[in-house]
Amino acid sequence: MSFWNDPLKVAADWLMGIFTGWGMPELAANILIGFLGVLILISILMVLDIFLVWVERKVVSRFQDRIGPNRVGPFGLIQPFADIIKLLIKEDTTPGGADRVVYNLAPMLSMMSVLILWAVVPIAPTILGVDINIGVLYIVAAGAIGTLSIIMAGWSSNNKFATIGAFRQVAVMISFEIPMLAMMLIPTILAGSMGTSQIIEQQSVWYFFLSPLGALVFLIAAIAELGRAPFDMAEGESELVSGYNIEYSGMKFGMFYAGELLHAFTFGGFWSIMFFGGYRFFGLEQVSPFLAIAILVFKAFLGYWLIMWVRYTLLRIRIDHMLAFNWKFLTPLAFTLIIVTAFMNALLSGTSTWLYISGMFLSNVLIAWIALEIARSYSRKEREKIQGPKPVVEAAHH
Amino acid sequence: MNPWIFVGLFFVVGLIIPVSAIVVAAILNPKKSNPIKKTTYECGIETVGESWIQFKAQYYIFALVFLIFDVETVFLFPWAIKLGQLGMFAVLEGIVFILILVAGLVYTWRKGMLEWA
Numbered sequence: 001m002s003f004w005n006d007p008l009k010v011a012a013d014w015l016m017g018i019f020t021g022w023g024m025p026e027l028a029a030n031i032l033i034g035f036l037g038v039l040i041l042i043s044i045l046m047v048l049d050i051f052l053v054w055v056e057r058k059v060v061s062r063f064q065d066r067i068g069p070n071r072v073g074p075f076g077l078i079q080p081f082a083d084i085i086k087l088l089i090k091e092d093t094t095p096g097g098a099d100r101v102v103y104n105l106a107p108m109l110s111m112m113s114v115l116i117l118w119a120v121v122p123i124a125p126t127i128l129g130v131d132i133n134i135g136v137l138y139i140v141a142a143g144a145i146g147t148l149s150i151i152m153a154g155w156s157s158n159n160k161f162a163t164i165g166a167f168r169q170v171a172v173m174i175s176f177e178i179p180m181l182a183m184m185l186i187p188t189i190l191a192g193s194m195g196t197s198q199i200i201e202q203q204s205v206w207y208f209f210l211s212p213l214g215a216l217v218f219l220i221a222a223i224a225e226l227g228r229a230p231f232d233m234a235e236g237e238s239e240l241v242s243g244y245n246i247e248y249s250g251m252k253f254g255m256f257y258a259g260e261l262l263h264a265f266t267f268g269g270f271w272s273i274m275f276f277g278g279y280r281f282f283g284l285e286q287v288s289p290f291l292a293i294a295i296l297v298f299k300a301f302l303g304y305w306l307i308m309w310v311r312y313t314l315l316r317i318r319i320d321h322m323l324a325f326n327w328k329f330l331t332p333l334a335f336t337l338i339i340v341t342a343f344m345n346a347l348l349s350g351t352s353t354w355l356y357i358s359g360m361f362l363s364n365v366l367i368a369w370i371a372l373e374i375a376r377s378y379s380r381k382e383r384e385k386i387q388g389p390k391p392v393v394e395a396a397h398h
Numbered sequence: 399m400n401p402w403i404f405v406g407l408f409f410v411v412g413l414i415i416p417v418s419a420i421v422v423a424a425i426l427n428p429k430k431s432n433p434i435k436k437t438t439y440e441c442g443i444e445t446v447g448e449s450w451i452q453f454k455a456q457y458y459i460f461a462l463v464f465l466i467f468d469v470e471t472v473f474l475f476p477w478a479i480k481l482g483q484l485g486m487f488a489v490l491e492g493i494v495f496i497l498i499l500v501a502g503l504v505y506t507w508r509k510g511m512l513e514w515a
Contacts, residue, residue, distance in 0.1 A: 034404050038411045046415060088423045096436035097449065108416045115412035119405050130404040137475065138405075158449045159438050171457050174464040181471045188478040246439060251423030255416050320514030323460060327503070327512045331467070335500055338474070339493050342481060346489045349482065 006126045007289060008037070041129070042115055045262065052261040053080040056308065063312040084254070092250035095158055102156035106149045107248065107255035113146035114263045121269060122197040124279055124292035135196035136184045139270065140177065143225060146263070147173045150227075153256070154244035165243030168233040168319055175326045176224035176231070182334035183218035186211050186341050187274045200278040208275040209357055211341060213364040215275040217334055222267045223307055224326070226260065230314040231322060268303025269296065276303075333371050340367060459511050463503070470499045 012033050019029035054069065054077060061068025069076030094103060119129040120138050132138060147170060154166020188194050190210060191202035208215045224231040235243035245256045272278055276299055279285045285292035317325070344363050348356045438445045477492045506512060 031403060031407070034407050035411070038404070038407045042408075042411050042415055088426050089428070090423075091428050091430065092423065093431065093435050095438050096433070097438060104420075108413060108420065111416035112409065112412040115415065116405070116408045119408040129408065130401045132401050132405070137472070155450070157438075160440065160445070160449050160451060163449065163451060163453075167453050167457055171460050174468075175460060178464065178467045178471065181468070185471065185474055185478045188475060189481050192479055192482045194475060194479060241439075241441070250427060251420050255420065323514065324512065327460075327463070328507065331503065332500065335496055339496055342478075342489045342492060345481070346486050 005289070008127045012037070038129070041118060045115065045118060046258075048265070049258045049262045050080045050084065052265055052304075053083065053258070055304075056261055059305070059308050060312055063309075087251050087254040090250040092252065093247075095247050097158035098247065099156040099158070102152045103247075104252070106153035106156065107252040107259075109145055109149035109152065110259040111255045113142055113149060114259050114266060116145075117142050117263075117266050117270075120196045121266075122200055122273070122278060123296060124289035125285060126289055127293070128197055131195060131197050133193070133195045133198075135199075136188060136194040140181055140184070143173075143177070146259075150244050153248070157244075157247040159247050161240045161242070162244050162246045165233075165235065165240045165246070169227055169244060171319070172224055172227070172231055172233060172322060172326075175323055176221045176330070179217055179326065179330045179334040180221035180225055182331075182338055183214050183221065184274065185338055186214040189338075189342055189345060196273055196278075200273060200280060203277045203280060205353075205357060206275065206277045210360040211275070211337070211364055212361065213333075213368045214337055214341070215271070216368075217330060217337065218274065219271060219303075219306070220330065222271065223310060224322075226264050226267060226307070228260075228264060228307065229311040230317045232316060233319050233322065264307050265300060265304045268305075268307060269300035271303040272296065272299035329371070329375060333367070336371075337364070337367060340364075456514060459506075463506055463511070466499065466502055470496075 015033050015036070016026075016029055019032060020026065024032070057079070058068045058076070069079040072078040072082050094100065117139060120132060120135040122128040122131075150169050150173075151166050154162045154164075154169070157163075187199045187207050190207055191199040193199060193202070227235070233243075235245075240246070245253060248256060273296075278299070279292035279296040281295045285295060340363050341360070344360055348359045351359075438449060474492065474496070477488065477495075481488060481492070
């Protein structure tokens with residue numbers, strides 16, 4: 001067992017030898033080692049977060065036909081560090097009528113809700129924060145803290161824009177949590193476990209091929225959960241200026257901003273864990289844990305890039321359309337999908353692998369087609385209500 | 399060792415990092431506050447009336463619908479885990495359970511509660 005095969009265990013054993021050598025009780029040594037491990041992981045995440053600021057700005061620039069930051073350092077790589085220095089020495093104003101305790105707590109909770117998500121992310125076969133058997137529910141519970149931080153920020157700012165932004169954001173988050181939670185049921189059904197590492201272990205076939213529609217609905221719901229465009233009603237610049245974080249400045253605003261970026265990246269990671277096999281890639285993950293980490297980060301970046309692509313391509317949707325889209329389309333679709341997945345899974349579980357995969361895949365495609373046809377005929381009816389029936393082509397009569 | 403100790407450690411470290419960043423900023427930043435700066439931002443106009451406004455009743459309805467479905471989905475997770483071992487009967491039972499709750503959504507829809515009035 002060398003360091004390159006199982007770095008976490010080797011390092012933990014080495015530290016354990018040192019700490020017990022100092023006469024420390026085993027439990028205290030274990031907790032101290034865990035603390036150091038968590039500190040290292042979260043520090044790496046914070047550095048990654050700084051890098052994400054650069055990635056986001058560079059990518060949005062390319063989508064909008066600009067160059068983006070390119071003055072500070074090579075390719076503008078040092079730009080986020082300059083931003084951090086600016087945030088640190090910027091005056092921090094608190095509105096006079098604000099509820100100070102809640103106001104100061106909100107940005108911290110916003111960042112924390114993202115960082116604690118990484119407790120259940122399996123980074124490599126042997127590197128995992130905690131292997132709890134309710135990993136999927138833990139993700140949702142941690143997301144609820146993020147929702148709470150937005151309510152706290154919006155309410156405590158004592159600002160009308162912030163309050164309205166918080167209302168909207170919470171309405172969107174709780175609405176889209178239903179399809180997201182429902183789509184987390186699909187990997188749970190297929191893997192027979194809620195633990196994130198178990199879900200990856202069971203994915204000899206990527207669940208994307210068993211449930212492509214599930215992956216798509218999960219991505220849409222996740223984008224809404226993140227509060228990103230086209231679902232960023234809480235921050236609608238043209239009407240709410242900045243939404244729930246309008247009164248924040250300096251590092252407190254920085255925490256909201258950095259938290260949002262890391263949240264998007266983390267959900268790219270979860271998307272790849274649930275539907276694209278996480279760190280698995282044709283057995284390459286067995287070669288070295290470091291290769292497994294690289295595979296997971298690559299897949300997470302692909303998911304994150306897709307989220308950015310959606311953000312900078314689509315226009316913002318009005319709040320009533322957004323809630324109607326969720327409750328009248330996405331939620332019924334999600335529950336239909338669960339019913340069909342559970343049924344087809346039980347029906348085809350004894351048959352050959354190819355029949356199983358193609359049956360699951362085709363049933364998903366069929367549901368997607370039916371759902372789109374229903375939506376299309378409904379919108380045609382709505383259009384005719386406003387514009388009158390479509391005029392018959394004249395040429396047919398002559 | 400109990401795995402939840404690690405979850406607790408994530409909570410502690412996850413709170414220490416943002417707190418330390420904000421504290422460092424609080425030490426370094428200039429403090430030149432005045433009453434004008436501390437007014438509520440409203441595009442240059444002074445705030446009229448209370449900022450803690452009443453919220454639209456529609457949000458409350460959506461929260462109620464959410465509550466039903468959230469609890470339902472949590473109940474579905476144990477069913478989903480054991481589905482592979484329980485066979486077709488459990489699948490049909492679960493489908494009946496989902497359909498009963500979808501009936502609740504249909505009722506809400508027909509009542510017009512999902513419209514943004």
